Amino acid sequence: MQTKTLLEAQNVEFAYRFDKLALNGINLTIPAGRRVAFVGPNGAGKSTLFLHFNAILRPTSGRLLLHDKPFEYSRSAITALRQKVGLVFQDPDTQLFAGSVLDDVLFGPMNLGLTVKAAEKQALAALEAVQMAEFANEPVHFLSHGQKKRVAIAGVLAMKPEMLVMDEPTAGLDFPGMQNLSDIMARLYEAGTTLVVATHDIDWAWRWADLVYVLSQGQVIAGGAPEAILNNGEHASQGFARPVVGEIYSSVVLRNQAEITEKNPVPRTAAELVSMLKNVD
Amino acid sequence: MLYLDYLAYNNALKHVSIMEKLFLGWGCLAVSLVFPRPLTLLAVIMLMHAVMFFAKISPRYLVRLWVAPFTFLIVGLVTVAVSVSEAPFAAVVGLNLGSYYIGITTQGLGMAEKLFLRSAAAVSCLFMVATTTPIAHIAAYASRIKGLNAVMEISLLTYRFIFVFLESAAQIYTAQQSRLGYSSTKRSLQSLSMLAANLGTKAFLTAKSLYTALLARNYSDKLVFRCPRQEISIIRLIAIVAALTGVALTAAL
Numbered sequence: 424m425q426t427k428t429l430l431e432a433q434n435v436e437f438a439y440r441f442d443k444l445a446l447n448g449i450n451l452t453i454p455a456g457r458r459v460a461f462v463g464p465n466g467a468g469k470s471t472l473f474l475h476f477n478a479i480l481r482p483t484s485g486r487l488l489l490h491d492k493p494f495e496y497s498r499s500a501i502t503a504l505r506q507k508v509g510l511v512f513q514d515p516d517t518q519l520f521a522g523s524v525l526d527d528v529l530f531g532p533m534n535l536g537l538t539v540k541a542a543e544k545q546a547l548a549a550l551e552a553v554q555m556a557e558f559a560n561e562p563v564h565f566l567s568h569g570q571k572k573r574v575a576i577a578g579v580l581a582m583k584p585e586m587l588v589m590d591e592p593t594a595g596l597d598f599p600g601m602q603n604l605s606d607i608m609a610r611l612y613e614a615g616t617t618l619v620v621a622t623h624d625i626d627w628a629w630r631w632a633d634l635v636y637v638l639s640q641g642q643v644i645a646g647g648a649p650e651a652i653l654n655n656g657e658h659a660s661q662g663f664a665r666p667v668v669g670e671i672y673s674s675v676v677l678r679n680q681a682e683i684t685e686k687n688p689v690p691r692t693a694a695e696l697v698s699m700l701k702n703v704d
Numbered sequence: 705m706l707y708l709d710y711l712a713y714n715n716a717l718k719h720v721s722i723m724e725k726l727f728l729g730w731g732c733l734a735v736s737l738v739f740p741r742p743l744t745l746l747a748v749i750m751l752m753h754a755v756m757f758f759a760k761i762s763p764r765y766l767v768r769l770w771v772a773p774f775t776f777l778i779v780g781l782v783t784v785a786v787s788v789s790e791a792p793f794a795a796v797v798g799l800n801l802g803s804y805y806i807g808i809t810t811q812g813l814g815m816a817e818k819l820f821l822r823s824a825a826a827v828s829c830l831f832m833v834a835t836t837t838p839i840a841h842i843a844a845y846a847s848r849i850k851g852l853n854a855v856m857e858i859s860l861l862t863y864r865f866i867f868v869f870l871e872s873a874a875q876i877y878t879a880q881q882s883r884l885g886y887s888s889t890k891r892s893l894q895s896l897s898m899l900a901a902n903l904g905t906k907a908f909l910t911a912k913s914l915y916t917a918l919l920a921r922n923y924s925d926k927l928v929f930r931c932p933r934q935e936i937s938i939i940r941l942i943a944i945v946a947a948l949t950g951v952a953l954t955a956a957l
Contacts, residue, residue, distance in 0.1 A: 477920055502922050510920045516868050517913035522840025522860060526930060534922035560932055562713060562840060564867040578921060 427490075429455040429586055429617050430476060430508070434485035437471060445471045446482070447641035453586070453619060453634075458612060460632035460649075461621040464662035467638040469621040470513075473588050476619075477508045506535055509584030513591045515571035524550070524566070524574050525559040531582040542581075549581035550574075553607055569600035576607065586617040593624050605631075629653050629666035630692055637661050654689050668696050675700065706867070707765065712838040716760040721934035722837055722845045724944060728755070729833040731948045736825040739955035745821035747951045752828035761835050769835075773827045777820060785809075785816035839863050844930050857927050865910065872906055873899060 430453040437446040446468050453459055461469045474480040475487060478494060478501045487494045489504065512518055521527035528549055532542035550556040553573040558566065566574065572592070579587065592604055608618055608631070622628050628635065628649070635652040637645040639662050645652050654669040669689045690696045717725070729752075736748045756766065785808050787793065792800075798807025833842075840860060847856040876899050880886065885895035915923075 474916070479916055479919055505920060505922050512913070512917050512920075514913065517910050518917040520861060520864055520914060520918070520927065522838070522844065522864070530918075530923075530927070531921040533926075534924060562709070562838065563864065564709075565713075582921065 426454040426456060428452045428488075429490065431488045431491070432472075432475070432485070433488070435472075435475060435482040435487060436484040437475065437480060437482050439471075445641055446475070448485070449641070449643055451636055451643050451646060453617060455585075455617055456612075456615050457617060457634050458608075458632050459617070459619045459634045459636065460628040461619070461636050461638055462623070462625065462628060462653075462663045463638035463644075466640075467662070468641040469638050470590055471641075472638070473510060473590055473619075473621065476586075476588055477505050477510045479510075502535070506582050507585045509579035509582055509587050511576050511579050511587070511589045511592065513594060515568070515575040518575045518578065519563045519571060521563065523560050523562055524555065527563060527574060528578045528581050531578055535582060545583065546577075546581045549577040552580055552610065553577045554603060569596050569603070572596065572600070573603065573607075580611075584616065586619060587611060588619040590621050591623065592620060593622060593627055601627075623663075625653065625664050626666050626668070629668065637663065650688060668693060672696060672699070706870070708769075708834060709838065709867075711761060711765070711835050715836050716758065717755070717836045719934060720836070720940065721936045722841050723936055724940055725833060725837050726842070726845070727941075728944045728947070729829045731944065732832075732951065733826060733829040735948060735952050736822065736829070739952055740818065740822050741955045742817065742821055743957055744951060744955045745825040747954045748825040749821075749828045751947060751951060752825075752832040755832050756835055759836050766831070766835075769831060770827075773823070777823055780823075781816045781820055784819055785812040787812055841932065853926075860927070865907070868910065869903055869907060873903055876902060 432449045432451050435446050435449040436444055438444045449468075449472060461472070463469060471480065475482060478496060481496060489507065494500070494504065519527050521530065525543075525546055528546040529539075529542050532545045533539070535542075537545070547556060547559065550559055553576055555570060555573050555577060558570065558574075563571065563574065572595075576587075576589070576592075593601060596604060612618060620628075620632075632649050635645075635647065635649045636643055637652060644661055645657070653663075653666055654673075656665075658665045666689075668691070672689045690699055732748045732752060736745050753766075786806060787795070787809055788804055788806050790803055790805070792805050793807065793809065795805075795807030795809050796813065798805060800806075840863065843856045843860045843863070847853050880895045880899065884891070886892045
């Protein structure tokens, strides 16, 4: 069964200044309901691309489509788009502005025209989803970094987006924070939200994603299933590290230099690898 | 600054409604401006400190809070009380330096006393409100007044980002210290100016990022802020009115 395409980019080009193209012909599709990871070196254009997904930036040439309809940049079209495509930035301190947590999360729903009561309901539900409901009336500056990140996510979740785009969500998180984030994303995935993430954490991407795009210098240089992309040996030239599990698997388990094929798939998690190693003499 | 904010959210009077606290604070300020008799002003000072005592504000912290305004006051008092002249004049205390006469006159003393008491009363009112009521709540409350919305948004944002920039400044300062940026006076001045310039750039970039993030949530032109719903106690209101009347009546004594 073919999954529907949620978002598509066709030959998107974008230049911040007149000389250099930050995005140099991006072609990709984001299928609905998938977990998509964008990897690639700093400066590759991941953040710039994300800013196109919710129409904060307009491509200088090429176009983007949502549900097979080209983006329109009128006020009402942008408002509708930003409800469907939610973007969470890397630094929570530049996203949280209000006096209290609940006030900040209310901002999105209220801008969608909801009444205060309806907006409050959605905001509290979003805070519950990120497990920050007890902090609803706390001022933002008393929160830890991980808590602020969660509130930033809640602020976008409260708008009930179809697609949640997150720029480096795991950066700076401690272990409980990572677990919490994984929980949140698992629940969103089960509910059918499309998840798109830019990350440098290759091991996390390997565990989590079911579609990977590699960006470098404003272009998509590889895109496909994680098995095909992250463990194919091209990683050094493409600007990311190989997942640790893959390294260990190919040098220890496949000692007879057997190829990584469908018969010998690289395990996704460390636990799987450990059980494989136990079976190897 | 951070502790003051913490106190505002966590003092013993945090459940008292904003309206009551503002009413008492503004009321006492008004009384001390309209009836600037020494007894009235003293009564205001004592009342405000009594309220802070009930709010369980640590006296040691209060002393620290007072250091800055007190220093200002002393300097101002000296300027007002002390007279310098080339001709001798009647003074309570005085001395003769060369061709100049320096002394404190009774009028000077009187003016100094008035100035001190009025300023101390006003500052006490400010401290009472500042230590018991968070600025964000005051801003939210005041925004209900039509026309003040834009001013309140600016105050709220300024307030919120003070904390962000304080942290940045502290980090930059520590990093500079680690590289001997403050090892001599000259270097200190240079490092400090670089810190300030850097913070300025940071502020600009933060504003840009914040605007982008707000756009992503469909910002049109209104920010959100509300104050928590707190019950207004009639008993407390009566007590406040009684206290204000009492304080005003001391002017008649």
